[in-house]
Amino acid sequence: MARRAETSRMCALTRVEKPVAELIRFVLSPDGVLVPDTEAKAEGRGVWISINRDLLVEAIKKKVFARSLKTEVTLPEDLPGLTELRLQQRYLNALGMARKAGQLTFGATKVRGLITTGGLIALITATDAADDGRSKMVGPLKALHYGAAEEGIDGFDVPHFELLSSEQMGLALGMENVIHAALTRGAAAQAAVEKARRLALFIAKPTETDTGRAAVDGDLLPEEQDERREIHG
Known part of the structure; x- marks a missing residue:
């Protein structure tokens, strides 16, 4: 029971319990302004949102x-924008750590080689990459997944992230531009994958389950939502 409490929380909007990896925590700063606690380590009572x-x-x-x-809350001018920026920063910092650990590879030729051998755990493409360059990476990656399925390899998953521009990644990594990159096996690279997944979840369209539940329960007070769940199970 304690383990469940550590790894899952309830979204305050949808009232759906989810793993903390699918939620983000918000807390009040010392001056009473609501801020995203992207590390989920800040002191004080927090509110979890999908x-x-x-x-x-x-x-x-x-x-x-x-x-x-249960108190007045001051919101920053653009809380969604601030939240996305914080998630971007965490992702870019993680990419920097992966590079220092030798677990981030750049360049189309080297990345294609890793795809061919299955030596990567994630493919990264800049949002402003040319269509032909993107297809030269995505095609072999799909073939890699198809081959794993044919061989009956369960749980094989090499995600493809297109989250930031080549300039954004280049500036963060001390390079002119980064168009194609790949994360290879290692703890630092895995941490970068997790940060990328969180940023991808944030900018994606919400699922039908989330939007439906929010539409049903979102206008109710928490105590009314609790009562409703007791009635309907």
């Missing part, structure tokens, strides 16, 4: 934070 921009916008609109914290 890690998605559209759902965060909905939570703001429906005053979920004030209801959950």
Whole structure:
């Protein structure tokens, strides 16, 4: 039971319990301003929201934070934008750590080689990459997944992330531009994959389950939502 409490929380908007990897925590700063606690380590009472921009916008609109914290809440001018920026920074910092650990490879030729041998754990493409260059990476990656499925390899997954521009990645990594990159096996690279997944979840469209539950429960006070769940199971 204790382990479950450590690894899952309830989204204050949808009232759905999820792994913490699919949520983001918000806390009040010392001056009373709500801020994203992307590391989930800040002191004080926090509010967990599904890690998605559209759902965060909905939570703001429906005053979920004030209801959950039972106090007046001051919001920054652009909380969704600030949250995305923090998630980007965490991702870029993780890429930097992976590079220092020798677990990040650059360049189309080297990346294609890793795809061919299956020596990568994630493919990274700049959002402004040319279509032909992107297809030369995505095609072999699909073939890699197909081959794993044919061989009956369960759980094989090499994600493809297109989250930042070549300039954004280049500046963070001390290079002119980064178009194609690959993360190879190692703890630092795995940490970068996890940060990338969180950023990808934030900018993606919410699932039908999330939007449906939010539409049903989002206008109710927490105590009314609890009562509703007791009635309907």
